[in-house]
Every structure is written in C-alpha cells, then in structure tokens.
Amino acid sequence: MSTRQRDFIVNGVARQVTVADEQTLADMLRDQLGLTGCKVGCDQAVCGACTVLVDGAPVAACSSFAFMAEGAAIETIEGLAPRGQLDPVQQAFLETGAVQCGFCTAGLILSVHALLRRVPDPDDATIRHWLEAHVCRCTGYAAILNAVRLAARRMMQAVA
Structure with a gap:
C-alpha cells in the first residue's frame, strides 16, 4: 500500500492530506478530515448517500479514489452552511x-x-x-x- 501527500481544495480551503492509493474519497473526507456528512450506505455507488461535488459535479465518494480528486474543488454538506446559516x-x-x-x-x-x-x-x-x-x-x-x-x-x- 503506497501513500503520499496530495493537495485538495475542500469547501474552499486548501488541504494537504496523506492518502493511500486505494483510499476512497469518502474515507479521506470522513476519517482524515472529520467531514462525516458524507455517509457510506451501500459502498457500491448505488444509494447516493455518499454524494459530494467534485468541481461542481456529483460524485459517489464511496467508489471514487481520493487521489482522483487531487487539485479539484470538493464540496461537502459541511461547506454549505459555514456560518451556521442554512443555504x-x-x-x-x-x-x-x-x-x-x-x-x-x-x-x-x-x-x-x-x-x-x-x-x-x-x-x-x-x-x-x-x-x-x-x-x-x-x-x-x-x-x-x-x-x-x-x-x-x-x-x-x-x-x-
């Protein structure tokens, strides 16, 4: 299992995260960044619970490798109400x-x-x-x- 530092933009903030080659985007968001709004339901990209936006497009984070989103703008539910006001x-x-x-x-x-x-x-x-x-x-x-x-x-x- 190979790991390396990668650069991401999560909810408008530049983040550097060490990720394994086979690590999913959902696991990175939840386990390393503490963004638990991304839920893993089916773990097969068929229920939609893990959906996040990558460069504005919906992506099943449970079946997407984290490294594939390197450099992309990732939006999670936590980023929609940064000041506590619902969008x-x-x-x-x-x-x-x-x-x-x-x-x-x-x-x-x-x-x-x-x-x-x-x-x-x-x-x-x-x-x-x-x-x-x-x-x-x-x-x-x-x-x-x-x-x-x-x-x-x-x-x-x-x-x-």
Missing part, C-alpha cells in the same frame, strides 16, 4: 419535511445544488432524472420534489 436548498428540505432519518439527505442536497446550478428552473422529469441515483427509504420522494421546487423558486427570486 436555500437545506432550508427548503427542512421546511417541506424532506428530511426524515437524515442518512441520505446530504447527498440529495448536494445533487440538488449541482442540478440548480445547471438548470435553475427544472421540471419534475428533470428533477427525477437528476436524483435517480439516490435512495431514500423514509420520505417517499414527494417531499423531496417539493423541496427542490421551493429551493429553485427561492434561488431564482434571489437572483432577480
């Missing part, structure tokens, strides 16, 4: 009841962020397609769709 997507999830047990929530919220950056006013088919890699066993998805619609409206109003 619009987090607030919408809370208000619509899209948060139940919370295990899948961080991955969903980060995917919604990526979606709304690309498509500010998505229709339901686009939302469903964008979130098809996520499994939530608690909410039944209607609340999640409502949260995405609410966040999109608020974010568009803030820009207008």
Whole structure:
C-alpha cells in the first residue's frame, strides 16, 4: 500500500492530506478530515448517500479514489452552511419535511445544488432524472420534489 501527500481544495480551503492509493474519497473526507456528512450506505455507488461535488459535479465518494480528486474543488454538506446559516436548498428540505432519518439527505442536497446550478428552473422529469441515483427509504420522494421546487423558486427570486 503506497501513500503520499496530495493537495485538495475542500469547501474552499486548501488541504494537504496523506492518502493511500486505494483510499476512497469518502474515507479521506470522513476519517482524515472529520467531514462525516458524507455517509457510506451501500459502498457500491448505488444509494447516493455518499454524494459530494467534485468541481461542481456529483460524485459517489464511496467508489471514487481520493487521489482522483487531487487539485479539484470538493464540496461537502459541511461547506454549505459555514456560518451556521442554512443555504436555500437545506432550508427548503427542512421546511417541506424532506428530511426524515437524515442518512441520505446530504447527498440529495448536494445533487440538488449541482442540478440548480445547471438548470435553475427544472421540471419534475428533470428533477427525477437528476436524483435517480439516490435512495431514500423514509420520505417517499414527494417531499423531496417539493423541496427542490421551493429551493429553485427561492434561488431564482434571489437572483432577480
């Protein structure tokens, strides 16, 4: 097992971390940086709980090697509310009841962020397609769709 120092940008902060060649991005974030919002559910990239953003794109951190994100901008759920104020997507999830047990929530919220950056006013088919890699066993998805619609409206109003 080979390890070496690598440079990452995590939640806007340059970080130097010693990682093993076979270490996953999820393990690096959780074990070495203490960013436990990235949850490992299935460990096979099919549930979405471990989703983080790498250069703005959703990535399954449980099946991505950490070294592959070297030099990239990595966003985790912890980076969305650095001053304790919920961002619009987090607030919408809370208000619509899209948060139940919370295990899948961080991955969903980060995917919604990526979606709304690309498509500010998505229709339901686009939302469903964008979130098809996520499994939530608690909410039944209607609340999640409502949260995405609410966040999109608020974010568009803030820009207008």
